[in-house]
Ligand SMILES: Nc1nc2c(c(=O)[nH]1)N[C@H]1C(S)=C(S)[C@@H](COP(=O)(O)O)O[C@H]1N2
C-alpha cells in the first residue's frame with residue numbers, strides 16, 4: 001500500500017541530486033594557472049570577483065562594440081608568481097602564456113605583451129558583460145584582448161593559462 005509512495009521517494013532522492021549535478025556540470029567552473037609559475041592557481045568566479053576589476057572593450061567579428069569587466073591577466077599571473085616586472089628580462093623573455101579553451105582553441109601571448117613595464121595595454125580575463133554572465137558558447141570565462149584589428153585572440157570558454165619557456 002505504501003509501496004508507491006516509497007518508490008516515489010526513492011526516485012526523488014536519486015533524481016534531485018542528479019538533476020542538480022547535470023545543471024551545474026557537476027562543479028563550479030574555474031580557470032587554472034599552471035606551468036612555469038611558483039604558485040599554481042585554480043580561480044573560481046568568486047576568486048576573480050575579489051581581485052582587481054577593470055572595464056575592457058573590443059569589437060567583435062561583426063563590428064559590434066562589446067563592453068566587459070574583468071581582472072587583468074597580469075594581476076592573475078603576478079598572484080601565480082610568474083616572472084614579471086623587473087624579473088622579466090634575460091631568458092624570462094623567452095616565456096609565453098598559452099590560453100587553452102574547452103573547445104580545443106589555443107592562443108599564445110609572449111609575457112612582454114602582458115607586462116605593464118612593456119605596455120599599457122591590459123588583456124583581461126572576464127566572466128561578465130554589462131553585468132550579465134557570458135553565454136555558454138562564450139563563457140563562463142573569456143580573455144578579452146583590446147586594441148587588435150580582429151578578435152581572434154579573444155579566447156572564449158577559457159579553461160587554463162599555461163606559462164612555458166619557448167626556448168629548447
Ligand atoms: N574558444 C574559442 N575562442 C575563440 C574562437 C574559437 O574558435 N574558440 N574563435 C576566435 C575568433 S577567430 C574570433 S573572430 C572570435 C569571435 O568572437 P566574437 O563572436 O565575439 O566576435 O573569437 C575568437 N575566440
Ligand SMILES: [Mo]
Nearest residue numbers: 061150151152
Ligand atoms: Mo575569426
